[in-house]
Amino acid sequence: MSSNPRHILSISGGKDSTALAIFMKQNYPEIExxxxFCDTGEELPETYEYLEKIETYLGKKVTHLRSDLSWDEWLEKFSGYLPSARSRWCTSNLKIIPFEKFVGDSEVISYIGIRADENREGYISTKTNITARYPFKEHGINKEDVMQILHDSGLGVPAYYEWRTRSGCYFCFFQRKYEWLGLKERHPELFEKAKKYETINADGSAQNFTWVQNTTLDEIVKYPEKIRKNHKKFETRVKEKKKKSSTRLLDVFSDELDFEDALSMEDDSEGCLVCHI
Ligand code: SF4
Incomplete structure (x- = not known):
């Protein structure tokens, strides 16, 4: 590692990487x-608005990194085959490669917002000139601390947190039922756009080219009351569990934390470590 590496913090538009940017500015102001922001061009409007607020707070520009090809051009290259958790061509082509191009051959310390209460590593580059650093792990910062950092900074959580907790593309296949419903209700035009990418049989059943295996978006949100009821049930269970546990609970953000935990009960997959931190 050179004595004068570049320091790069990749903000996903999610709560952890944003809190890390705030934390680094407050605690390591000497670091340049x-x-x-690895921008697929298909992010939520709330994410772009949040990024503007982050820039104002940091007093610095967040550089948007884009692939040479658009989302639609990549999709064409993959013959219309939508990405999935098992075949995540979107993350590598639209996020990782643009990031690595931006880094080039420079010696870089890449700051990653994985928290002390998480047992995962995030994006580890295979490039030997990129070294990962985990300040939240070094400082024992957990989820409640992250919420506190966001609250104290005045930035709070991104607006999409009212209906979804993960940053990333509006059509991300990691979304849970409640989040697909949220997309339909908050951004009906984006929901319709996501639907257009699906290839379905004449009888409306799913083919191989759908966001969720063996079903269509219309099917997923067919019974909105049932989805809402299930979500409420999960939230109540989370609240009851927390009442019994002795962990410190941040009153000011308990609703957001309950919401996130309730969504995890529907589907506890971690999502994408590059897109959702
Ligand atoms: S947010 Fe989801 S769809 Fe978008 S690049 Fe990441 S994994 Fe792919």
Missing amino acids: MEYV
Whole structure:
């Protein structure tokens, strides 16, 4: 590692990477940080608005990194085959490669917002000139601390947190039923756009080219009351569990934390470590 590496913090538009940017500015003001956002061009409007607020707070530009090809051009290259958890061609082509191009051959310390209460590593580059650093792990910062950092900064959580907790593309296949319903209700035009990418049989059943295996978006949101009822049930269970546990609970953000935990009960997959941190 050179004695004068570049310092790069990749902001996903999610709560953890945003809190990390705030934390680094407050605790390591001497570090000349470069902020980047790997932009697929298909992010939520709330994410772009949140990024503007982050820039104002940091007093620095967040550089948007884009692939040479658009989402639609990549999809064409993959013969219309939508990405999935098992075949995640979108993350590598629209996020990782643009990031690695931006880094080039420079020696870089890449700051990653994985928290102390998480047992995962995030995006580890295979490039030997990129070294990962985990300040939240070094400082024992957990989920409640992250919420506190966001609250104290005045930034709070991104607006999409009212109906979904993960950052990333509006059509991300990692979304849970409640989040697909949220997309339909908050951004009906984006929901319709997501639907257009699906290839379905004449009788409306799913083919191989759908966001969720063996079903269509219309099927997923067919019974909105049932989805809402299930979500409420999960939230009540989370609240009851927390009442019994002795962990410290941040009153000011308990609703957001309950919401996130309730969504995890529907589907506890971690999502994408590059897109959703
Ligand atoms: S947010 Fe989801 S769809 Fe978008 S690049 Fe990441 S994994 Fe792919």
